[in-house]
Amino acid sequence: MPNNQFKKGELYSFITGKASTAIARRLQKKLNDAGLKLTIEQWSVLYHLWKEDGKSQQELCNATFRDKPSITRLVDNLEKLNLVKRVASENDRRINKIFLTKQAQKMQEQTMILAEETLNEALETVPLEKIEVCKEVLQIVYDNLK
């Protein structure tokens, strides 16, 4: 039993993602307070389009670790908010490419600042080298389970 070092209470926090839930809630609050009508989940889709506009829905599935129906509905809602537009691909008509509107392009800087703020608040007082170890462990966990 190589890694069975979890006392009961610690097991719970790992499974429920207490820390990342707290981070997401804090960022959501910052978005609300800034008057941005945007959920974290919508933000997470925009995030990948800011990196590269015109991704397909399938590419957004892979990038955000969501299934296809989830992305369909997030894109539905982002379209209603006038933040993205579906454009059928020329080459392959099964594919929708998703493009940011002007309005969404303008939101990038402000929301990224809020995201960085959130992480700085979350990691206040944590030494750099411990953050590095933590990032490394979380990546391994993800790789082990994917």
Place this chain on the structure above:
Amino acid sequence: MPNNQFKKGELYSFITGKASTAIARRLQKKLNDAGLKLTIEQWSVLYHLWKEDGKSQQELCNATFRDKPSITRLVDNLEKLNLVKRVASENDRRINKIFLTKQAQKMQEQTMILAEETLNEALETVPLEKIEVCKEVLQIVYDNLK
């Protein structure tokens, strides 16, 4: 900017809780495969009742980091599944104490084994001392934001 060491891609993983999502999905799959009709969220409520039966809904809110409506509905569903029972408190009639049924009591051992299995799979190859650092960082993150 003491802790602003996040490159863009890493920022994303921290906020979205990629690792804890993967852990929760893996445990959900194990519950399904074992034929247990139970969501992770329902499991997380039972978890605290297994530790101490008869907690109030408010105590379950605190223990699971959920708000009151979320607990109301989780308890609704657990009651429908015949896993818990609401019992009005004698002393204070505002309070519901939540008690496990026989059926739910019997599920503890099996699901705890699945949860530990999940974590062992998640943390395979991660050295103990790194797990300790990771737990510590996640706890500080939670404390910083709560």
Place this chain on the structure above:
DNA sequence: GGCATATAGTTGTTTATACAACTATTCAAA
């Protein structure tokens, strides 16, 4: 060319979350 199969996306259903507004009960202070 035609058919099986794979891929991209949508729809239906159930469960869960977050927030606001609400009811019921308790407590405390004038």
Place this chain on the structure above:
DNA sequence: TTTGAATAGTTGTATAAACAACTATATGCC
């Protein structure tokens, strides 16, 4: 003792996630 505030829980509404079943288009093999 009454009244106003605090506490416990519920209900309404919007958004999201997971899974299954579905449509439409593309691909590959005969």
